[in-house]
Amino acid sequence: MxxxxxxxxxxxxxxxxxxxxxxxxxxxxxxxxxxxxxxxxxxxxxxxxxxxxxxxxxxxxxxxxxxxxxxxxxxxxxxxxxxxxxxxxxxxxxxxxxxxxxxxxxxxxxxxxxxxxKGNNQVKANKIDLLVQQYEQFMIPEEESIDNAFAKFNTIITSLKALDEGFSSKNYVRKIPKGIYLQNGARKSTPIEESKESNLTLD
Known part of the structure; x- marks a missing residue:
């Protein structure tokens, strides 16, 4: 009350x-x-x-x-x-x-x-390890919308930043297209990956 x-x-x-x-x-x-x-x-x-x-x-x-x-x-x-x-x-x-x-x-x-x-240093380290693993294994199934996938991805990177751990913005941008997979498990190449533009934002 x-x-x-x-x-x-x-x-x-x-x-x-x-x-x-x-x-x-x-x-x-x-x-x-x-x-x-x-x-x-x-x-x-x-x-x-x-x-x-x-x-x-x-x-x-x-x-x-x-x-x-x-x-x-x-x-x-x-x-x-x-x-x-x-x-x-x-x-x-x-x-x-x-x-x-x-x-x-x-x-x-x-x-x-x-x-x-938030936990002591050991707890914090364990949380970071788990989030880094989620980041590295991040993938977008073909049937999932980009909006939903981006929301999940954003939660991971925001949590990493909150724990004073993060990757570069360039790494984030390249990670999204690398995580797009077809239903048969094959990875789908995207225009972002093929682009030579180096200053793309995550948005």
């Missing part, structure tokens, strides 16, 4: 609602939302909190500044730490919020979500 009351994008201050079943989709949209709002917030989420440090003009060194000595500019910068956490909190349902409740910083929250829903 709580999620039904959440009208995504009705107000610009509300980020996209978290989707565990479509984590990569949500992650990319959330990243774009935060960056469009404030690049400093995305820096805090990915690189960590801004520390209460300022250059001392007398010693010429960076020093930790007590709260009562912080100027307005530094306080505004430090406020980004809580703003970044609030952006993530606003996107999470209660179940996910309870998962990251012990996290102290936005970066810790973000890393926890990534590990939980």
């Amino acid at each position: 709580e999620s039904k009351k959440y009208l995504e994008w009705q107000y610009m201050q509300r980020p996209p609602l978290f989707e565990s079943d479509g984590f990569i989709y949500w992650k990319n949209r959330f990243e774009t939302y935060v960056k469009s709002k404030d690049l400093d917030l995305w820096h805090v989420i990915t690189d960590g909190d801004f520390p209460p440090i300022q250059n001392n003009p007398e010693t010429k060194k960076d020093e930790v500044v007590p709260f009562h000595k912080q100027n307005d500019d530094l306080k505004k910068k430090l406020a980004k730490n809580n703003e970044a956490k609030m952006e993530i909190y606003n996107a999470l349902p209660r179940k996910e919020y309870e998962r990251i409740l012990i996290c102290q910083t936005a970066q810790e929250i973000w890393d926890t979500l990534l590990i939980t829903h």
Whole structure:
């Protein structure tokens, strides 16, 4: 019931609602939302909190500044730490919020979500291996429409990009025609393969 009351994008201050079943989709949209709002917030989420440090003009060194000595500019910068956490909190349902409740910083929250829903390095490597295999074995049966086949192909390459793994655009363009097969299993040559044009787009 709580999620039904959440009208995504009705107000610009509300980020996209978290989707565990479509984590990569949500992650990319959330990243774009935060960056469009404030690049400093995305820096805090990915690189960590801004520390209460300022250059001392007398010693010429960076020093930790007590709260009562912080100027307005530094306080505004430090406020980004809580703003970044609030952006993530606003996107999470209660179940996910309870998962990251012990996290102290936005970066810790973000890393926890990534590990939980995207997996650690080993899980990520396994996913990449599976997607690369699907990419290499991709084929389009004669009875399947190009639109349907392209949608499947696009899902594979988008998933690879989301895992920071991908092939060149030129490779994508050449892969589509190489995957077209006739019903008898013979591969069908296409004008794209025969073309010497080197800067064709995937579209």
